[in-house]
Amino acid sequence: MADDRDAGSRRGTHVVAAVLAVALIAAAIAIAVIAARGPAAPATLQDRVRAVAVELRCPVCQDLSVADSPAPLARAMRARIAAELSAGASPAAIRDGFVRSYGAWILMAPPRRGLSLVVWVLPLALAVAGCVIVLVAVRRWTRDRPGVSPNEPSAEAPDSRDESPDLPAADRRLLDRALAAAGAEDPE
């Protein structure tokens, strides 16, 4: 009967895991599809101008895009973008024109090549390195702790102390002596 219940709960766990896995995969596919499609194409000229202008830095402002700045120069730039879009220029060509005049500095986001690639890659690399460090640390902590592993029968707990791999013989003797002394002082 206990076996039946165990089997039942195990089946339940499997079902939950399967449902979670399906939900995760579905979410991942949805995100991938949305990311691949990108934002919907802006409809009006105003929206298309804004789409270009948000990527350009207002030269006379502090950390403000051409789209968001009320400065006369930014207004002139928006008008220029509108005129070029109306003339059939692609957003990329318009952006390149501004870069030719002002340099890559005019772009709100640094280009993903050359030295600027560092600011894109470094945070990702640091995040991955952090995850690896945490994983390694957690694994080391759990391995060094005797009796924590669920596979070890509790009856063997006192012996598992001796199997602790990180303690050399000299320290083991010291620890035993300390424990013995503590036991002698405090009989409980």
Add this chain to the structure above:
Amino acid sequence: MSERATSESTARHPTRLGGRGRGAVWIPVGVVVVIVALLAGLFAFGLGRNPTVVQPVIVGKVAPAFNLSRLDGGRTLNLSSMRGQVVVLNFWASWCADCVVENPALRSAFQRYRDQGVRFVGVSFEDQSGTARGFAKQMGMGWPLVSDPGTNTAIAYGVTGVPETFVIDPDGRIVAKTIGPVTYSVLSEQIAHAMPGGA
């Protein structure tokens, strides 16, 4: 007794580390040293620079063409018509205090180089033509002045404010750009450099 044992064990700790994993200890230390060195280098590089100074990328490139109407309502002025001559292109405005500061330098350079085939052009930046004309008269700007509708020429030259002064060589290439008030010595040097046979 237990205290003594604890201190003994602590004292032995370094021996343990040294004996078992000398490499394992030095790897994190090395990583920290490398990171600190990189940060120090980055700060030394970044903090020593003026964040408001941006290297003008347009220097060395072909000067963007323009065909602008004169402030006094006369004919238009075309950059291509000045090919073969050194052109000093100055962006200015009547509301610009630094344009008053640099005015004597511009006038002196104009007086000195006008007979040597150097063309001076003043482009009015974000200004009303009436106010701009009055300012130009008051300041004695005797060179051709043009208006820039839609600020298109200023944007093409990567102008971020006034005054800015470009020197264009006879081949139509931008050889110098000065952001802020230009001085006579700097401008003469730039003009001499742009002239045929100039160093």
